[in-house]
Amino acid sequence: MSAAQPPGNGAPRLLVVIDPVARRTDGESVRIARDVLSAGSHAKICLPDGPEEFARALSRRGGRRPVVVGDDRALRRAVAQLHREREPAGSTLSLIPVGAAAALELARSLGVPTSAVAAARTALDGAVRRLDLLVDDSDGVVLGALRIPAPSGAPGMEAVHSGVTAVWDTCRSLVRTLVHPAPAALPAPLRTHRLRIEADGVLLNDLDRPVESVTVTSGCGDGGLAEVTIHPPDGDPVTTEAKAVTVSGSDFRYRADIQVGGPVRTRTWTVRAGAWGLMLPVADA
Template sequence: MSAAQPPGNGAPHLLVVIDPVARRTDGESVRIAKDVLSAGSHAKICLPDSPGEFARALSRRGGRRPVVIGDDRALRRAVSLLHREREPAMSALSLVPVGASGALELAHSLGVPNSAVAAARTALDGAVRRLDLLVDDSDGVVLGALRIPALNGAPGTGADRPGVSSVWDACRSLVRTLVRPAPPEPPAVPPTHRLRVEADGVVLNDLDRPVASVTVTSGCGDDGLAAVTIDAPDTAPVTTEAKAVTVSGADFRYRADIQVAGPVRTRTWTVRAGAWGLMLPAG
């Protein structure tokens, strides 16, 4: 089929939502993807300029299958919106990845083709793959991996307040220049924090045992369970699989895919097996 020919009666009806970041980052790839999609489908093109317009365009798709042209943040936004609609099986979604390479790691890890042309063709004739979703108790979603790293400096020591750490560093440097010889620097201590981690009600780690990080990854198998890994400074990692994971303790931040959230005192993530569909290459 040439680009000049109209799509046939059997062509899919698509809603193509082009994220504004993609338009600014790589307009040529956006144009090529749009041409491929328009040639092979009955496509309605939307050019939202804000998250609100993005959400309204997606909510008004009717019977059209959504295709997002953008990066990992655009993908997360679309899945979050579809999840909140509470559709029984959630609309199958396509992604044409356009953006900086560092902003497309999630898309590539899920199996989306790297090139805009290949991804656009997949949106036309690929196959739907059902994927698990991690949903927290505030209705936030995680498509791939959740990580809770320990941060340098405990809250209240000054390291969590902008400018305080640099002032103290300058003072210490001045003292070292006035007093000789300078004492040797103590060995670096890896940051840790104290968290209680429960997997399906079983306590894997309590507040008396410091941890370096907690990682929860969905979609690691066909059993609808998430892989849980707790890294500690001086012991072997603790690993298990679970349907629900609860983390609690002092204020902590977490990274859900590419988005940092928090601080929170407690949060529970639950696996929703096969909760969303992504168009991937057939076969």
């Protein structure tokens, strides 16, 4: 059997950054992706041990095109690093999705192949798709969807009722169960919060109207607009498109892709149209 031929002069120059979580989660997929990329490109392999080394490797990529081997968090970390360098528009990323299924939802929604072989081949000969980016006023980024749910409960209450109180409550519950039949289950109360929501300066909701949740999704509208949806506790959702969305009110948390942020009192997200590039299969780009 003849030895494999090295990549030709026309092969792409890649910086392959393998996230440590991917190495621990699925070493076999990492090995397959590494072999395919090394066979078809002039690849420099980086094995960072944490976020700081991950960011340092990307910042020293030179003229190499970055390929991230990891999950949604790794992809988001890479785009955030490019944004901090103010170079996402001039850079194109590839992703080899490796991780738990729940941590790859963003990758699937973006159209990245789920198998290591197909994703690696896409990194070599796919097509660039320009994607919108949501950027907040603290320099955070959202690649896909932003969601502001109602709070799940007052933080710290579990600690107040721990220890002896918990034991006493358990005893009382046991006595009630023995003496009285269990009542029918009551529906869980609907959680809401009060937020002021503005889209491109137009007031959509004020503090006197409770909302169940708010979602902002980039790349849904034309001309670099995000889709803003307000979910009231009753009635139909209210949907509009905007370039900038400002949410304010009492302390609230938000979920940006897979990352939870906050609590904050106010935050503005602005769409950057076509701000970053992702390698996708030719038919999907």
